Every structure is written in C-alpha cells, then in structure tokens.
Amino acid sequence: MRMKPSRNFLLGLCSMLALGFLYYSSGRISLRGWSNISLYDSQGFLVKLDRSLPLELLYKYGNLSEGACKPGYAAAKMSAIYPKFAKLEPMFLDPNYKRYAKIVDYSPPFGVKSQEKIIDILLSATKNYGLGEELDSMSCKTCIIIGNGGILANKSLGPRIDEIDVVVRLNEAPVKGFEKDVGSKTTMRITYPEGAIQKTERYESQSLFVLSAFKALDLRWLRYMVFNQRLEQLHSTIHLADAFIQSDVHQRRSTDGFWKSVAKHVPREPSDMRILNPYFIQEASFKLIGLPHNNGQMGKGNIPTLGAVAITMALHTCDEVAVAGFGYNMSTPHAPLHYYEKIRMSAIKESWTHNISKEKEFLMKLVKAGVIQDWTNGVCGAGC
Numbered sequence: 001m002r003m004k005p006s007r008n009f010l011l012g013l014c015s016m017l018a019l020g021f022l023y024y025s026s027g028r029i030s031l032r033g034w035s036n037i038s039l040y041d042s043q044g045f046l047v048k049l050d051r052s053l054p055l056e057l058l059y060k061y062g063n064l065s066e067g068a069c070k071p072g073y074a075a076a077k078m079s080a081i082y083p084k085f086a087k088l089e090p091m092f093l094d095p096n097y098k099r100y101a102k103i104v105d106y107s108p109p110f111g112v113k114s115q116e117k118i119i120d121i122l123l124s125a126t127k128n129y130g131l132g133e134e135l136d137s138m139s140c141k142t143c144i145i146i147g148n149g150g151i152l153a154n155k156s157l158g159p160r161i162d163e164i165d166v167v168v169r170l171n172e173a174p175v176k177g178f179e180k181d182v183g184s185k186t187t188m189r190i191t192y193p194e195g196a197i198q199k200t201e202r203y204e205s206q207s208l209f210v211l212s213a214f215k216a217l218d219l220r221w222l223r224y225m226v227f228n229q230r231l232e233q234l235h236s237t238i239h240l241a242d243a244f245i246q247s248d249v250h251q252r253r254s255t256d257g258f259w260k261s262v263a264k265h266v267p268r269e270p271s272d273m274r275i276l277n278p279y280f281i282q283e284a285s286f287k288l289i290g291l292p293h294n295n296g297q298m299g300k301g302n303i304p305t306l307g308a309v310a311i312t313m314a315l316h317t318c319d320e321v322a323v324a325g326f327g328y329n330m331s332t333p334h335a336p337l338h339y340y341e342k343i344r345m346s347a348i349k350e351s352w353t354h355n356i357s358k359e360k361e362f363l364m365k366l367v368k369a370g371v372i373q374d375w376t377n378g379v380c381g382a383g384c
C-alpha cells in the first residue's frame, strides 16, 4: 500500500495550492466570503482581463505566419473571457428565422414577434440571406467595423482597411472623398431608416444594404424600399428630439412615426438587401452591456448603439474583428465628433435611448482582452 501516502500527499498539496491561489487572488478579485468567490463581473465577464492566449489557442495558432487570419479567434477569445458566449448565430434573417428561439418571443428591436408576416414577404423578395458566395465560402474571415468618430480623421488607415475581408459601415458614413482615411471598400452598410443615406448618388455601387430594425415601422419602411414603392403613403415625418420617447407616445396611440426624415429610395436590388438578426441587439443590450430588461420592451437607456450591435454581430460571425473610429474623448470638446462633418464633440447630448458609459465599459473589456483590435485607440484612450 505504498500508493496511499503519496496520494494523500498529493491531495494535501492540491488543497494547499488551492488555498494559496485563493490567498493570492483575494487581493485581485472580489471575494465575498469563502463560499461565493466571484471571478466574474455582474455581466459574466472575467474580472481579470489580459491579452494572453489560452494554451490551446497558442498551440492552434502557433504555426500560422505573422498576420495570417486566425480561424475562430474572436469567438474563442470571447468564450475565454465570457463563458456564456455561444458562437452560432446567423448574421441575417433567413427563412428559418422562426426556429431561432431567442428572437421569437421579443418584439422589435429585440426580436421578431408579431412581425412574421412582413418579414416573410421581405425574405421571399430578397431571396438571399448571406454575404455572397465568395465570402460565405471563406474558411477564415477578417472583419472591421468602421465607426463614424472624428478620431478616424488624418490617420491614413484607408489602405489597411481595404485589405480586410468584410468592411462594415454604419448609416450614412461617407466613403467618397475620405478614402485615404476610411478606405474605399464597403461590404455592407448597416442602417435604420433615419440613418440611411438619402441622396441616391452617395450610395457606393456595390455593397449589401442591411436593415437593423429598431421598431416595427422600420420593417414597413424596408418593404417600400424593397418593392420600390412611393413612400408618401407611409411617411409621416414627425420631428421630435428622441426616437423612442416618440415611438413610445405613438405606441400608446397605436400609430407610428419616424424621428427624422428618412430615405425615400434605396438604389439597391432586393437581392442586395438583408435584415440584421435582431438577436445581436438583444444580446448586446441585456447580456453583454447589461442594460435594463424592461420586460423585453424598448425603454429608457436600454438600446445599444448601432456600433455596439455591429460589433456583437461580428463576434458571432467573423474569425477576427477590428474596429476603427470608435470612442469619443470628451476632454477635447472642440475636436470633430464625426470624421465627415464639422459638428464638434461638445454637441453630444445626454441620450435617453443609449447608455454610452455602460456601453463603453463593455467595449473596453473586449479591447483589453484582445477580443477585438482597436485601430484608432479610441475605446480605451489612456484607460485600459
């Protein structure tokens, strides 16, 4: 029976190591009594974040040449800091969307509830639900989300951006005239009606037009765009300071409205139009950022910005994710807010719909852990 003492010794050693670890880490992690040690924050992210790679990833990517696309990198790194992450979510709605348990019980913007009829009509007209044959068949895809921040100006990132497989732009962010800084390639443009480019000549000649529907009316608007109908019948532009105060008022009156004027024509074939999977809005809001659930309804401060929604989408569907043009530095009130216009930072107003500071905490976690690469260092600034 020579094994027994050594086994006991090993057991003893193990518990000493465990105690030692607890002692060591108690200074770094929140320790609420011995029975409730929290390595994770209230959203479920690891508290102690760094850019090191888990061993299995070091091995997996060890042989790749410098700069080569790393298959599964963003999702693997995300799962390492946020174990609840489940990778597979389709980018766009497709004819199977009613089987996606996560979205059928929520109304827009968090799901598809009671919009099935119009979504079916839209999907049967667009007939395409992916990125296109070439991109869909790639075994490793890099993606970049281009934010609209003034921080993009004069950094000459254009050529680097154009080397990325999937370039995502938001709302009306222009390309023409800004190629040196923002690149010339656009794989998709994600917008809501009030943010869509209004001058048809400003649309790039090729790119997917992707609707992120924040309210039921947005899907109705897309139907007009897809079938190229005149908008006047639908259009009841009402200028109010805030979209969702307004739609709230209108829900009670059971009519709807936009919060600023919207595009009347989108120069795209139906086959180039998509509906973003609303799961990304739901996950960004309730899970990743931790905004108020409000019974699954749109409410004060629980709508993520389009940028955060696009990043969430990319984490699920891209192998590597970069961002540029994200983050505002409020200590420079005279710096430009957007790269393409002269409005200053100081024009930013308190938002009723978004919670910019909570959202920033989320983005900082991603950058700090190296899940996403921030090419303009605006997310962390000096703070990571």
Ligand SMILES: *[C@@H]1O[C@H](CO)[C@@H](O)[C@H](O)[C@H]1NC(C)=O
Residues within 6 Å of the ligand: 059, 060, 061, 063
């Ligand atoms: C890396 O390369 C070595 C030598 O070519 C090979 O034996 C090993 O299996 C490779 N590892 C991976 C993860 O591909």
Ligand SMILES: *[C@@H]1O[C@H](CO)[C@@H](O)[C@H](O)[C@H]1NC(C)=O
Residues within 6 Å of the ligand: 150, 153, 154, 336
């Ligand atoms: C970028 O450079 C141009 C020309 O040098 C200058 O006029 C402009 O103010 C710069 N923009 C920013 C945001 O620094």
Ligand SMILES: *[C@@H]1O[C@H](CO)[C@@H](O)[C@H](O)[C@H]1NC(C)=O
Residues within 6 Å of the ligand: 300, 301, 302, 351, 352, 354, 355, 357, 358
């Ligand atoms: C943002 O979240 C913080 C923390 O939950 C909260 O105190 C603040 O009121 C929220 N802001 C908005 C605009 O909802």
Ligand SMILES: *[C@@H]1O[C@H](CO)[C@@H](O)[C@H](O)[C@H]1NC(C)=O
Residues within 6 Å of the ligand: 329, 330, 331, 332, 380, 381, 382, 383
């Ligand atoms: C904001 O800008 C100021 C002035 O340029 C700079 O000193 C500071 O480090 C910036 N802050 C962040 C978070 O980048």
